[in-house]
Amino acid sequence: MTQDPQSTKSRQHAATQDPKPAKSLRNTAAMVGRAVPILDQAVSAGLMHVTLQDRANKRVRLDDGRVVTEFINCSYLGLDLHPAVLAGAKQVLDDWGIHLCCARSRFSIGPNALLEDGLSALFRGRAITFPSVTSTHMSVLPLLASGVLLDDRHPRPMRVIFDRFAHASMQYLKPILAEEAQVCTIPHNDLDALRSQVQEAHACGQRAVYLADGVYSMGGMCPVTDLIAMAQELDFALYIDDAHGTSIFGEQGEGYVLSQIQGPLPEQVFVCFSLAKGFGCNGGGIVLPNTRTERLIRQFGQTYNFSAPLDFSLIGGALAALELHRNGEVRRLQTQLDRQIALFVYGEAQQPTPPLVSATSSHLILPNTRNHDVMVPFLTWNEHDRPIDGRLGPIRMVFVGEEARGIDWGQKLIERGYFVSAAFFPVVPRGRSQLRIAITAGHDRQQILGLRDALRDIAEASGVLSVA
Ligand SMILES: Cc1ncc(COP(=O)(O)O)c(C=O)c1O
Numbered sequence: 397m398t399q400d401p402q403s404t405k406s407r408q409h410a411a412t413q414d415p416k417p418a419k420s421l422r423n424t425a426a427m428v429g430r431a432v433p434i435l436d437q438a439v440s441a442g443l444m445h446v447t448l449q450d451r452a453n454k455r456v457r458l459d460d461g462r463v464v465t466e467f468i469n470c471s472y473l474g475l476d477l478h479p480a481v482l483a484g485a486k487q488v489l490d491d492w493g494i495h496l497c498c499a500r501s502r503f504s505i506g507p508n509a510l511l512e513d514g515l516s517a518l519f520r521g522r523a524i525t526f527p528s529v530t531s532t533h534m535s536v537l538p539l540l541a542s543g544v545l546l547d548d549r550h551p552r553p554m555r556v557i558f559d560r561f562a563h564a565s566m567q568y569l570k571p572i573l574a575e576e577a578q579v580c581t582i583p584h585n586d587l588d589a590l591r592s593q594v595q596e597a598h599a600c601g602q603r604a605v606y607l608a609d610g611v612y613s614m615g616g617m618c619p620v621t622d623l624i625a626m627a628q629e630l631d632f633a634l635y636i637d638d639a640h641g642t643s644i645f646g647e648q649g650e651g652y653v654l655s656q657i658q659g660p661l662p663e664q665v666f667v668c669f670s671l672a673k674g675f676g677c678n679g680g681g682i683v684l685p686n687t688r689t690e691r692l693i694r695q696f697g698q699t700y701n702f703s704a705p706l707d708f709s710l711i712g713g714a715l716a717a718l719e720l721h722r723n724g725e726v727r728r729l730q731t732q733l734d735r736q737i738a739l740f741v742y743g744e745a746q747q748p749t750p751p752l753v754s755a756t757s758s759h760l761i762l763p764n765t766r767n768h769d770v771m772v773p774f775l776t777w778n779e780h781d782r783p784i785d786g787r788l789g790p791i792r793m794v795f796v797g798e799e800a801r802g803i804d805w806g807q808k809l810i811e812r813g814y815f816v817s818a819a820f821f822p823v824v825p826r827g828r829s830q831l832r833i834a835i836t837a838g839h840d841r842q843q844i845l846g847l848r849d850a851l852r853d854i855a856e857a858s859g860v861l862s863v864a
Pocket of ligand 1 (some may be wrong): 527528529530531563565609611612613637638639640670672679680
């Protein structure tokens with residue numbers, strides 16, 4: 397567990413003693429220095445910063461003219477191309493124009509209020525939309541860290557506990573939050589470490605909040621039912637970014653976190669949703685447990701007051717997408733998505749046991765590799781990526797290891813007609829590059845089996861996988 401050293405008072409004191417305070421929560425220059433060489437190589441290799449020339453569902457034309465099947469776009473249900481969503485976007489554009497250039501603290505438009513009412517019903521709490529999930533965090537997290545979201549009359553000092561893999565858009569705010577609260581980081585999904593941190597916080601008179609993702613952007617999920625039980629037992633708050641779980645989990649697409657909760661959102665639970673991934677539009681927002689916290693965010697949320705609202709076309713698109721959540725279309729597409737994920741994970745056999753490696757020994761670890769990190773679990777899951785209610789997440793990771801191999805495999809996949817995200821430091825630790833594969837309902841059988849075969853061939857040819 398890492399104790400992020402900058403709590404409010406000690407940091408202020410240190411800052412007065414030392415005009416150049418230690419950069420313990422953020423060190424952009426060091427990060428850039430380490431990341432530049434590899435990112436430059438990835439760009440030169442055509443794996444990053446690619447401008448597409450055209451698109452036909454999952455088939456895209458790259459800037460060098462090659463046509464590939466992409467596994468990048470996280471519109472898991474294909475709603476971004478749904479005719480009803482496109483028509484909804486055009487309708488609000490026609491009625492309202494593109495944008496009113498003013499803060500929402502002055503004017504909101506009727507369709508935005510309608511969207512928030514509909515999302516509140518879907519998410520069983522009070523929903524506020526923002527132009528992105530990042531701007532949602534910017535508005536909500538400082539208020540949470542200040543203590544006022546939990547009790548605005550008698551706010552107590554807070555301890556903000558980050559999961560090590562909580563999304564970068566939350567980690568980015570650590571220095572800001574450290575001005576308001578004690579900030580610390582615990583290992584991924586480590587409930588024992590969480591328990592100790594919360595108990596320590598309470599012993600110091602602090603209230604605690606745990607920050608995690610619902611479905612992690614690099615694969616796996618948080619143990620949400622255990623977290624909620626522990627939060628009730630120990631009396632602490634949860635702030636869960638469920639961007640990747642939105643729409644693809646839950647009977648009506650209410651998301652992974654809400655699909656595991658009966659009834660209204662519990663007090664002290666805050667859930668972020670995205671409108672950009674399974675929802676098929678753009679933007680995001682927060683579901684709150686009560687109108688008191690809603691009022692505070694609408695009055696004091698930084699980006700609510702000093703940044704743009706959702707684009708009007710997105711409001712129209714999201715209203716139409718919301719209807720698809722209500723009328724059963726999203727449920728139907730979820731089933732199609734599940735079929736495609738299962739096809740990728742299990743192959744044609746569609747058996748509950750991956751054919752190449754077992755669920756318990758999910759990683760094929762090679763000898764003589766640095767950090768034992770060349771693993772090929774692409775057909776299986778790891779301990780944090782087990783099926784929930786029999787369903788697997790759509791983000792499948794291939795642990796490749798050395799950056800040079802990540803680039804090599806990414807390029808070889810393009811030659812075979814597939815484009816996947818190659819992830820490098822700072823997104824993943826140095827020397828532990830990964831391929832990230834976003835499976836969607838819009839992929840067809842041939843595309844999924846083709847990628848699977850290509851990955852296996854490339855892994856075999858590189859000598860990191862031997863198939864019995
Ligand atoms: C888990 C998670 N949270 C937040 C974000 C940022 O979302 P946005 O682009 O809406 O700011 C992402 C981006 O993909 C994400 O994966």
